[in-house]
Amino acid sequence: TMKKLQMYLWCPVFLLLTSIIFAEKVMTFPDKMRPFFIKVDESQMYITDGPTISIYSLNDYRLVKWFGREGEGPGEFRGNPRIQEITNDHLLVDGGYKLIWFSRDGKLIKEQNVTKYWAVKPIKNNYICQTQQTDPKTNQGIRIIHLINSKFEEIKELYKTLVDVYLVRSAAALKDSQFPMLRNYIE
Numbered sequence: 210t211m212k213k214l215q216m217y218l219w220c221p222v223f224l225l226l227t228s229i230i231f232a233e234k235v236m237t238f239p240d241k242m243r244p245f246f247i248k249v250d251e252s253q254m255y256i257t258d259g260p261t262i263s264i265y266s267l268n269d270y271r272l273v274k275w276f277g278r279e280g281e282g283p284g285e286f287r288g289n290p291r292i293q294e295i296t297n298d299h300l301l302v303d304g305g306y307k308l309i310w311f312s313r314d315g316k317l318i319k320e321q322n323v324t325k326y327w328a329v330k331p332i333k334n335n336y337i338c339q340t341q342q343t344d345p346k347t348n349q350g351i352r353i354i355h356l357i358n359s360k361f362e363e364i365k366e367l368y369k370t371l372v373d374v375y376l377v378r379s380a381a382a383l384k385d386s387q388f389p390m391l392r393n394y395i396e
Contacts, residue, residue: 245289253313255300260286262302264315276315277302284309284317294331303329323361334359341372 246257253273254265260279265272277286287305294301299318300311308329310318323329326338336357343350354368 246291248292248295250295255292255295257290257292260288260290262290262292262300262315274315276311283320284311293329301331303327321361326355326357326361329357332356335364336361337367 244256244258248255249267252267254267254270256263256265261275261277263272263275277284277290279286279288281287285304286302286309287307290305290309291303292300293303293308295313298313300313300315302309302311304320306322306324306327308321308323310320312318323338326336326340329336329338336359338355338357339352340355341350341352350372352370352372353366356364356367358364
């Protein structure tokens with residue numbers, strides 16, 4: 210029993226010492242007020258905060274560059290931008306009813322308006338996205354998930370479900386959902 214007591218006493222000391230020896234400094238970003246979205250690749254971290262995207266180096270966590278602002282002009286965002294894809298040569302950003310391609314260092318490459326669709330995400334050479342229609346008589350909406358091509362023409366309707374007017378899925382729609390992986394991928 211004395212050995213067990215000694216073991217129980219040394220265990221917290223050992224844990225404390227290992228946490229001190231192997232501890233790493235937690236990185237803080239004091240310039241980020243309300244981060245909305247974070248994506249990380251092998252060398253950089255991308256943080257959206259309001260209508261801007263900041264690029265940080267993963268080596269030393271220093272700010273490399275920030276870009277973007279609120280608006281409807283070239284390279285500007287309506288609301289909080291979402292980084293949908295990071296490749297070796299570009300970032301694809303959902304800028305609020307438009308897709309914007311930036312170089313990995315934040316330079317504008319091109320834009321495409323997508324006013325009909327929202328939550329557009331690349332999938333191979335096509336895109337998966339959503340639309341919603343509301344029936345004013347019943348306060349029910351219909352959310353539809355589409356597969357569209359690179360010209361933003363519909364290839365196929367993949368899924369349709371009822372939602373309320375506030376874009377919140379009803380319990381019945383969640384229960385009866387046959388495509389939860391699509392819902393999770395889109396949202």
